[in-house]
Amino acid sequence: MKHFDVIVIGGGHAGAEAAHASARMGANTALITMSRDGIGVMSCNPAIGGLGKGHLVREIDALDGVMGRVADKAGIQFRLLNRRKGPAVQGPRAQADRAIYRKEMLAETERQENLTIVEGEVTDFILDNGKVSGAVLADGEQIAAAAVVLTTGTFLRGVIHIGDVSRSGGRMGDKASVDLANRIDSFNLPLGRLKTGTPPRLDGRTIDWEKLESQPGDDEPVLFSFLSEATSAPQISCGITHTNEKTHQIIRDNLSRSAMYGGHIDGVGPRYCPSIEDKVVRFADKTSHQVFLEPEGADDHTIYPNGISTSLPEDVQLAYVRSMVGLENVEIIQPGYAIEYDYVDPRALDMALSVRTVPGLYLAGQINGTTGYEEAAAQGLVAGLNAALAAQGKEPVTFSRADSYIGVMIDDLTTRGVTEPYRMFTSRAEFRLSLRADNADQRLTPLAIALGCVSQERVAHFNAKMAKIDAAMAELTKTPYASKAIEAAGIKVSQDGTKRTGFQLLAFPDVTFEQIVLINPELETVEPEIRRQVERDALYANYIARQQRDIDLLQKDEAHVIPANFDYEAIDGLSNELTSKLSLTRPTNLAQAARIDGMTPSALTLLLSHLKRGSQKKSA
Numbered sequence: 001m002k003h004f005d006v007i008v009i010g011g012g013h014a015g016a017e018a019a020h021a022s023a024r025m026g027a028n029t030a031l032i033t034m035s036r037d038g039i040g041v042m043s044c045n046p047a048i049g050g051l052g053k054g055h056l057v058r059e060i061d062a063l064d065g066v067m068g069r070v071a072d073k074a075g076i077q078f079r080l081l082n083r084r085k086g087p088a089v090q091g092p093r094a095q096a097d098r099a100i101y102r103k104e105m106l107a108e109t110e111r112q113e114n115l116t117i118v119e120g121e122v123t124d125f126i127l128d129n130g131k132v133s134g135a136v137l138a139d140g141e142q143i144a145a146a147a148v149v150l151t152t153g154t155f156l157r158g159v160i161h162i163g164d165v166s167r168s169g170g171r172m173g174d175k176a177s178v179d180l181a182n183r184i185d186s187f188n189l190p191l192g193r194l195k196t197g198t199p200p201r202l203d204g205r206t207i208d209w210e211k212l213e214s215q216p217g218d219d220e221p222v223l224f225s226f227l228s229e230a231t232s233a234p235q236i237s238c239g240i241t242h243t244n245e246k247t248h249q250i251i252r253d254n255l256s257r258s259a260m261y262g263g264h265i266d267g268v269g270p271r272y273c274p275s276i277e278d279k280v281v282r283f284a285d286k287t288s289h290q291v292f293l294e295p296e297g298a299d300d301h302t303i304y305p306n307g308i309s310t311s312l313p314e315d316v317q318l319a320y321v322r323s324m325v326g327l328e329n330v331e332i333i334q335p336g337y338a339i340e341y342d343y344v345d346p347r348a349l350d351m352a353l354s355v356r357t358v359p360g361l362y363l364a365g366q367i368n369g370t371t372g373y374e375e376a377a378a379q380g381l382v383a384g385l386n387a388a389l390a391a392q393g394k395e396p397v398t399f400s401r402a403d404s405y406i407g408v409m410i411d412d413l414t415t416r417g418v419t420e421p422y423r424m425f426t427s428r429a430e431f432r433l434s435l436r437a438d439n440a441d442q443r444l445t446p447l448a449i450a451l452g453c454v455s456q457e458r459v460a461h462f463n464a465k466m467a468k469i470d471a472a473m474a475e476l477t478k479t480p481y482a483s484k485a486i487e488a489a490g491i492k493v494s495q496d497g498t499k500r501t502g503f504q505l506l507a508f509p510d511v512t513f514e515q516i517v518l519i520n521p522e523l524e525t526v527e528p529e530i531r532r533q534v535e536r537d538a539l540y541a542n543y544i545a546r547q548q549r550d551i552d553l554l555q556k557d558e559a560h561v562i563p564a565n566f567d568y569e570a571i572d573g574l575s576n577e578l579t580s581k582l583s584l585t586r587p588t589n590l591a592q593a594a595r596i597d598g599m600t601p602s603a604l605t606l607l608l609s610h611l612k613r614g615s616q617k618k619s620a
Contacts, residue, residue, distance in 0.1 A: 001134075001142050001143065001144055002030070002141075002143045002144070003143075003144045003145070004027075004028050004029060004030040004116070004143065004144070004145045005022070005027035005028045005029065005145060005146050005147070005388065005391040005392070006022040006027045006028070006029045006030070006145055006146065006147050006148070006149065006384070006387045006388055006391050007029075007030045007032060007134065007135050007143060007145040007147075007148045007149070008022065008029060008030070008031045008032065008148075008149045008151065008380075008384065008387075009032050009122045009135060009148065009149065009150050009151060009152070010032075010033060010150070010151035010152055010153060010155075010365070011031060011033030011034075011035075011036070011038050011039035011040070011041075011109075011117075012038075012041070012043070012151060012153045012365065012376065013040075013067065013365070013373040013374075013376045013377040013380065014151035014153070014364040014365030014366075014376035014377060014379055014380035014383075015031060015033065015039075015149070015151040015364075015365070015380060016031070016039055016040055016066065016105055016109060016377070016380065017060065017065050017066065017067060017376075017377040017378075017380035017381045017384065018149045018151060018362075018364055018380035018381065018383050018384030018387070019031040019109065019112075019115055019149075019380075019384060020065065020066050020108070020109070020112055020115065020381075020384065021063075021065065021380070021381045021382075021383075021384030021385045021388070021453060022114075022115075022149070022384040022385070022387055022388040023112050023113060023114040023115040024064060024112075024114075024453040024454070024455075025384075025385060025388035025389065025392070025451070025452065025453050026114060026388070026392075026452070027114060027387070027388035027391050027392065028114055028116075029114055029115050029116070029384075029388070030115075030116050030117075030118050030143060030145065031109065031115060031116070031117050031118065032118045032119075032120055032122055032135060032137070032143070033117065033118075033119065034119065034120070034121050034174070035119060036106065036117050036119055037102075037106070038174075039102070039105055039106050039109055039117070040070070040101055040102040040104070040105025040106055040109075041098075041102055042096065042098050042101055042102070042373065043153070043154075043171045043198075044196070044198050045294070045304060045306060046095065046096050046097070046098045046101075046294060046296045046297075046304055047093060047094065047095050047096060047294065047306075048067065048071040048075075048093070048094050048096055048224070048373060048374065049071070049091060049092045049093035049094055049224065049374065050081060050091050050093045050374075051081055051082065051089065051091040051425060051426055052091060052405065052423070052424035052425040052426045052427075052428070053091065053093075053372060053374040053375070053423075053424055054081070054090075054091035054092040054093055054224070054374075054437055055091065055405045055424070055426065055435065055436075055437045055440070056374040056375065056377070056378045056405050056406065056409070056424055057071065057092070057224045057374050057377075058092070058224060058226075058437045058438075058440035058441075059378065059404050059405055059406050059440045059443075059444055060374075060377055060378055060381055060406075061224055061225045061226060061227075061440070061441075062226065062440040062441040062443065062444040062445045062448065063381060063385075063444055063445070063447070063448040063453065063454075064445075064448055064453055064454040064455060064458050065377065065381050066105065066108050067224070067373075067374070067377045068223075068224035068225035068226075068228070069108070069224075069225045069227065069228065070101055070104045070105050070108060071094050071096060071101070071224050071225075072094070072223045072224050072225050072228040072231070072232075073100060073101075073104045073232055073233065074094075074096040074097045074098075074100040074101035074104060074233060075094035075095065075096055075097075075221070075223075075231055075233060076094075076095050076096065076097050076233050076234060076235060076236045076295070076297070076298050077094065077095035077216075077217035077235060077236055077237070077238060078092070078093070078094045078095075078217050078218055078221035078222060078223065078231065078235075079092075079093050079094075079217055079218050080092055080093075080218060080222040081093055083218075086539070087436050087437075087438055087536045087539070087540075088426070088432050088433050088435075088436050088540065089426045089432065090436075090437065090438075091426070091437065092222045092223070092224055092437060094224065095217075095236070095238065095294055095295070097233055097296070097297040097298055097300070098296050098297055098300070099297050099300065100233055100297070118143065120137040120138060120139065120141065121137060121138040121177070122135045122136065122137060122138075122177075122180055123136055123137065123138050123179035123180055123183075124136040124179065124180070124183050125148065125183060125361070126142055126144060130358070130359065131358075131359040131360045132147075132148045132358060132359065132360035132361040133145065133146070133148075133360055134148070135148060138179075145391070146360070146390065146391035147360050147361075147362065147387035147388075147390045147391050148360060148361055148362065148387070149362040149363075149364060149380070149383045149384060149387050150361065150362065150363050150364070150367060151363075151364045151365045151367065151376070151380060151383075152170075152177055152180070152365070152366070152367045153170065153171075153341075153365055153366050153367070153376070154170055154171060154196065154339050154341040154366055155170030155171075155174070155176055155177040155341065156176070156177055156180065156181045156184070156341050156342035156343070156367060157176055157177070157178060157181045157341060157342045158170040158171070158176035158177070158339055158340070158341045159176070159339065159340045159341070160172065160337050160338070160339050161259030161260075161311045161337060161338045161339070161340065162259065162311065162312075162313065162314065162335055162336075162337045162338075163257050163258070163259060163262075163311070163312060163313030163314070163316070164257065164259065164262060164313070165313075166259070169339070170339075170341075171339065172198075172334065172337065176341075181342055184342075184344070187355070187357065187358050188357075189344050189345070189348050189355065189357070189358075190344065190345035190347070190348055191342055191343065191344060191345070192342070192343055192345060192369070193266050193268075193340055193341070193342060193343070194268055194340070194341060194343050194366075194369060194418075194420070194421050195260075195268065195338055195339060195340040195341070196270060196273075196338070196339055196366075196371055196421060197275050197309035197310065197311060197336065197337065197338040197339070198309050198336050198337060198339075199276075199304065199305050199306070199307070199308045199309045199310060199336040200305065200308075200310070200317045200318075200321060200332045200333075200334065200335050200336040201296070201302050201303065201304060201332065201333040201334040202293070202302070202303040202304075202305055202321065202327070202330050202331070202332060202333065203301060203302070203303070203330065203331040203332070203333050204293075204295060204301040204302065204303040205301050206329055206330045206331045207239070207293065207303065207326055207327060207330055208326045208327075208328065208329070209239055209326065211241075211325050211326040212239040212240060212241055212293065212325070212326040213239065213240040213241075214237045214238075214239060214240075215237055215238040215239065215240055215292065216237040217235055217236075217237070221235075226440075226441045226445075226461065226462070226465075227457065227458065227461055233298055234298040236295055236298055238292055238293055238294050238295065239292075239293035239326070240290060240291070240292055240293065241291050241293060241324045241325050241326050241327060242288045242289065242290055242291060242324065242325065243276070243288055243289045243291060243308070243320075243323075243324060244287065244288055244323065244324065244325075245287055246323040247320050247323040247324060248280045248287070250316065250319050250320040250323060251276060251277055251280045251312070251316075251320055252280060254312055254313070254316045255277060255281070257312060257313050257316060258277045258310070258311050258312050259311035259312075259338050260275065260277060260278075260311050260338060261277060261281075266340070268419065268420045268421075270371050270420060270421040270423060271420050273309070273371070273423070274309075275308075275309045275310050275311065275338070276289070276307070276308040276309065276310050276320070277310060277311070277312065289307060289308075290307060291305050291306065291307045291308055291324065292305070292306040292307060293305055293306075293326075294306050302333055305321070308320075308321070308336070309336055309338075310336040310337075310338075311336070311337060311338035312336075314332070314335045317332060317335055317336055318332055341366070342367075343366065343367055343368065343369045343418075344363055344367055344368060344369075345369070345417050345418075346363075346368040346369055346413035346414055346417060346418065347413075347414060347415070347416075347417045347584060347585045347586070349363060349368065349413070349414050350396075350414065350564070350586075350588055351396075351398040351399075351410055351411070351414060351588045351592075352382070352383075352386040352396035352397070352398060353368075353379060353382050353383040353386060353410065354386060354390070354396070356564060356586060360390075362383040362386060362387050363383065364376065364379035364380040364382070364383040364384075365379055365380060366421075368413055368422075369413065369417070369418035369421060369422055370409075370413070370418075370421060370422040370423070371421035371422065371423050372423055372424070374424065375409060375422065375423065375424055378405075378406045378409060379409070379410070381406075382397075382399065382406060382410060385397055385451065385453060397447075397451060398410075398588070400554070400555065400558060401429070401430065401431065401554060401591075402431055402434075402551045402554050402555060403435075403443055403444070403447075404435060404440075404443060404444060405424060405428075405429060405435055408424075408428050408429045408435075409422070409424055409428075411592060411595070412428065414585075414588070414592070415585060415587060415592045415595050415596060416595065416596075416597070417585075430550070431547060431550070431551060433540045433543050433544055433547065434540065434544045434547065434551075436536065436540075438532075438533060438536050439533070439536070439537065441462055441465070442466070442469075445458070445462045449462070465530070468526070468527065468530045469530055469533060469534060469537075471526075472523065472526045472530055472531075472534050473503065473534065475502070475520065475522055475523055475526075476501060476502035476503040476506070476516065476520075476523070476534065476538075477501045477502070477503050478501075479501070479520070480499030480500055480501050481499060481500060481501070481502070481505075481519050481520075482499055483495050483496075483497070483498070483499075485519050486500065486505065486519065488518070488519075489515045489516070489518040489519045490515055490518075491505060491508065491511055491515055493505075493508075502516040502519065502520060502523070503534075503538050503541070504538075506534065506535055506538030506539065507538045507539060507541055507542055512535065513526070513531035513532075513534065513535055514531075554591055557589060557590040557591035557594060558589045558590070558591045559589070560589055560590035560591075560608065560611055561588065561589050562586075562587055562588060562589055562590065562592075562593065562607075562611065564586065566586075566611075568582040568583050569583070570610070571606055571607065571610050573602075573606055574603055574606055574607075575603070577598060578596075578598060578599065578600075578603050581596050581597070581598065582596065582607075590604065590607065590608060590611070593607060
């Protein structure tokens with residue numbers, strides 16, 4: 001029998017990131033996947049990032065994960081979303097070349113130290129007195145490990161729906177995982193069904209591009225990785241068309257033939273990424289919806305029509321697609337479909353993404369009720385880090401809502417659960433002014449260095465950058481300037497005799513670093529990248545200072561750890577409803593308990609009192 005420290009099951013975005021994170025921690029790691037060629041496959045949209053999602057990718061990169069670096073190599077169009085708004089809500093996004101992404105992810109995986117790729121289907125776990133201690137493959141081979149990370153994506157009892165035709169499958173062309181689903185049933189975990197969908201793939205050679213609006217990328221691409229310097233793949237433009245009244249009528253006439261509206265699907269779909277059927281029904285007053293025609297590669301004629309995912313029959317798909325401008329003669333390469341799959345209620349997990357009732361088992365990705373490559377990869381990273389730490393006999397690492405979007409997501413999942421596929425948005429973060437995409441490395445790379453999960457290249461790059469920022473900050477805050485000198489640089493200030501430092505001036509709207517250089521020529525040598533970063537830090541400094549009290553309160557509540565076996569029924573005065581919710585959710589700390597639906601200040605006071613009483617008994 002082969003032995004590893006950590007086994008990661010599944011080579012999708014969650015699995016790849018989990019395997020790399022574990023291996024970077026020095027754990028001898030096996031990545032088990034049905035096919036090594038499936039590692040890094042982009043099953044749905046050929047894009048990475050976006051609003052909220054781009055923040056996650058930056059945080060993954062700050063922790064030395066792989067998604068950002070690979071996306072930069074595969075990116076064929078880069079756009080910074082919300083560019084006209086503040087940095088806190090700007091999100092980097094890249095259209096990716098599917099083939100390059102998969103090739104580069106496989107290459108990264110093959111050269112990662114401490115990581116072995118094993119091809120095979122996992123059908124069962126090795127159990128040792130209730131603890132997961134390895135995996136069993138379909139051919140009977142057993143592989144042992146101290147911890148196992150399960151990342152099944154949409155494969156757990158996956159069912160593909162196209163119209164009234166349904167068949168078992170994890171995604172188009174791959175079979176579902178049924179035996180493993182049966183094993184998970186035996187753990188008596190809370191399960192549910194979710195669904196997601198994908199649009200038909202179009203043949204770009206049959207599109208009349210001359211009729212379409214063109215959408216180019218940014219002239220100055222904003223990359224994901226703090227280590228990347230420039231794009232390497234050819235850059236392309238996307239096309240834009242629109243649905244119309246004819247499109248909508250075709251869909252309305254055939255709603256009964258849709259898998260979703262025909263009653264073939266029980267799972268709940270993502271509200272923020274609705275199918276075209278959903279759009280036509282839910283937004284009946286709208287006569288048109290935008291459709292982005294996204295090339296799947298620089299040398300690939302396959303087009304992904306973003307905005308028209310569907311579960312209608314193939315003939316209806318062809319009819320409604322051809323009703324749009326520029327697509328009158330288009331051919332479909334692969335039909336769109338809906339896929340329904342099992343997920344585990346993430347309230348069964350702790351903040352380390354470990355299953356509370358099944359020692360040795362960690363879950364990451366869509367099995368936890370999320371949607372999207374970025375959400376999956378971020379969970380994979382956390383699960384991989386913690387599986388490695390557990391295998392090494394060390395304490396887990398957890399992320400807070402105050403320090404990262406990763407922390408926001410995991411807290412949301414493990415505290416509130418999901419009623420639909422979970423997607424990250426900037427609006428989910430209370431402290432988004434400090435949790436910006438641009439400062440992810442300043443927030444998280446020190447933690448990664450302390451954990452020992454970063455390369456020497458990353459350490460050297462980060463230390464050099466911080467030294468430059470510190471030097472610029474020292475010069476900016478060293479000498480306050482008089483109003484006369486400030487106005488001479490074209491900056492309007494009140495003539496009240498108040499002197500202001502360069503950093504204070506950068507907090508003013510529309511004040512640039514270059515204007516401060518006019519006042520203090522010593523700053524002339526500061527590099528453009530460092531100038532922009534200091535500008536962003538200054539812009540939010542006053543707001544973040546005011547927010548610090550809330551952050552301190554959150555961290556104080558997070559410090560009140562609730563034992564995993566805490567008996568909520570022993571608290572007199574707690575309502576039956578809250579007792580039930582607390583027993584189900586098993587919050588890790590007082591901060592998580594406070595976010596449970598229906599929690600009241602008096603109930604929190606009772607809980608805190610019992611926690612303090614318990615800690616006093618231990619100390620006595």
